[in-house]
Amino acid sequence: MITRLMKAMKLHWVKVLFLVLICFTACDKEKALPIFGEREVVGTDTVYHTIAPFQFVDQDSTVVTNATFKDQIYVTDFFFTSCRTICPIMKTQMLRVYQATAEMPDVKILSHTIDPEYDTVALLHDFAKRLGVTDNRWRFVTGVKDSIYKIAQTSYFATAMEDKSEPDGFIHSGAFLLIDKKQRIRGKYDGTKEEEVNKLIADIKKLRREDAL
Amino acid sequence: MRFRIFAFVLMAMAIACVPGSKGDVKFQQYYTEGEMLYQQHCANCHQVDGTGLGKLFPPLAKSDYMDNNREAVICLIRYGIKGEVLVNGVSYNQEMKGIPTLTDLEIAEIASYIYNSWGNEEEWVDVLQATKILAACKINE
Numbered sequence: 001m002i003t004r005l006m007k008a009m010k011l012h013w014v015k016v017l018f019l020v021l022i023c024f025t026a027c028d029k030e031k032a033l034p035i036f037g038e039r040e041v042v043g044t045d046t047v048y049h050t051i052a053p054f055q056f057v058d059q060d061s062t063v064v065t066n067a068t069f070k071d072q073i074y075v076t077d078f079f080f081t082s083c084r085t086i087c088p089i090m091k092t093q094m095l096r097v098y099q100a101t102a103e104m105p106d107v108k109i110l111s112h113t114i115d116p117e118y119d120t121v122a123l124l125h126d127f128a129k130r131l132g133v134t135d136n137r138w139r140f141v142t143g144v145k146d147s148i149y150k151i152a153q154t155s156y157f158a159t160a161m162e163d164k165s166e167p168d169g170f171i172h173s174g175a176f177l178l179i180d181k182k183q184r185i186r187g188k189y190d191g192t193k194e195e196e197v198n199k200l201i202a203d204i205k206k207l208r209r210e211d212a213l
Numbered sequence: 214m215r216f217r218i219f220a221f222v223l224m225a226m227a228i229a230c231v232p233g234s235k236g237d238v239k240f241q242q243y244y245t246e247g248e249m250l251y252q253q254h255c256a257n258c259h260q261v262d263g264t265g266l267g268k269l270f271p272p273l274a275k276s277d278y279m280d281n282n283r284e285a286v287i288c289l290i291r292y293g294i295k296g297e298v299l300v301n302g303v304s305y306n307q308e309m310k311g312i313p314t315l316t317d318l319e320i321a322e323i324a325s326y327i328y329n330s331w332g333n334e335e336e337w338v339d340v341l342q343a344t345k346i347l348a349a350c351k352i353n354e
């Protein structure tokens with residue numbers, strides 16, 4: 001009888017220890033954001049998927065390349081100004097990101113148009129101004145159509161293409177992607193959902209803490 | 214005295230039956246349907262609370278343009294609008310495409326909803342009025 005009781009207590013004790021251990025690891029160290037895409041081990045280094053070289057032009061006619069975001073965190077999406085379906089919701093939500101990161105000089109936003117024939121530099125300039133974007137922390141870029149579609153699909157894993165059967169002529173995802181200072185994808189969020197964008201804003205702060213380490 | 218009561222009841226009944234009376238069951242039906250259609254077709258840009266977005270999409274809540282351009286508002290739901298529009302002194306210039314698939318009734322329901330939401334208190338629009346206004350729209354291509 002006594003041995004049985006002792007056995008039970010011992011088991012219980014192990015459980016408690018286990019719980020304490022879990023709590024310790026969870027509370028002590030913040031779980032890092034995942035790194036998206038394929039990875040390769042070269043020698044002792046792990047090589048992660050990064051954003052391919054690109055070159056676009058923003059609303060102020062400034063050339064925007066990967067170098068523009070050197071040592072910067074950025075959030076990116078794909079849209080077009082004449083879209084009535086999900087883009088206005090995405091822009092409403094991205095404006096929240098823009099406002100929430102106003103005091104973070106190392107956080108930028110990059111919105112690509114997927115309708116570069118219609119969305120000229122002048123039109124993007126007007127669009128940005130009317131949305132209330134007052135500085136170059138948020139860049140609206142246009143460029144060669146195929147380059148935009150290609151970078152969307154191969155670098156950002158986002159859908160963007162022309163489709164005449166769609167009401168507005170394009171299909172594209174409403175995703176917001178979080179890119180870290182090493183040009184790696186660290187998060188993907190539905191830019192049409194407020195809760196998902198709340199998570200994105202929290203993850204930006206998390207990523208900045210990671211960089212501060 | 215009896216005649217007075219009778220006259221009063223008659224008058225009350227007459228008021229209740231005038232189209233445009235907000236107590237009307239018909240208005241409630243229009244409003245409910247209009248709310249659903251608004252969220253489906255309009256809220257992406259004009260927002261669920263009718264406040265619009267920046268200087269891109271004008272507000273519908275407390276909008277002088279809506280107060281002064283009732284016919285044009287009903288027309289643009291179907292046919293769209295292009296060019297500069299002044300709303301509460303602010304210039305907006307983003308093309309809005311019309312929604313040609315909406316029926317006269319659906320447009321009446323949307324109009325009834327937007328003219329009676331977010332502090333707006335205007336007469337509601339029944340389908341007969343909508344049909345008459347829609348038939349007279351000036352369509353500029």
